[in-house]
Amino acid sequence: MLVRVKVQPKSRRPGLGGVKPAADGPRLAIAVTDAPEDGRATRAACDALAEALGVARSSVALVQGATSREKLLRVAGDPAALAPGLESLA
Numbered sequence: 001m002l003v004r005v006k007v008q009p010k011s012r013r014p015g016l017g018g019v020k021p022a023a024d025g026p027r028l029a030i031a032v033t034d035a036p037e038d039g040r041a042t043r044a045a046c047d048a049l050a051e052a053l054g055v056a057r058s059s060v061a062l063v064q065g066a067t068s069r070e071k072l073l074r075v076a077g078d079p080a081a082l083a084p085g086l087e088s089l090a
């Protein structure tokens with residue numbers, strides 16, 4: 001399952017911030033305390049999404065947007081089982 005996210009690095013309050021509008025469609029906002037250096041913010045965003053969905057950290061991987069705040073993440077698993085968890089984050 002693919003999830004569009006917008007990452008806010010160096011945030012004071014980490015966590016998921018619901019769905020935010022974007023030019024190419026809605027994105028899940030994820031705030032992380034890590035700096036956007038050497039992929040640390042991306043890894044933290046993947047970890048936060050994995051924890052929120054209750055899946056292993058290795059189940060969430062970056063597909064697109066390594067150097068951008070707007071990213072596309074792939075969550076491995078059964079889409080029918082993941083859909084309710086994603087809907088609750090919105």
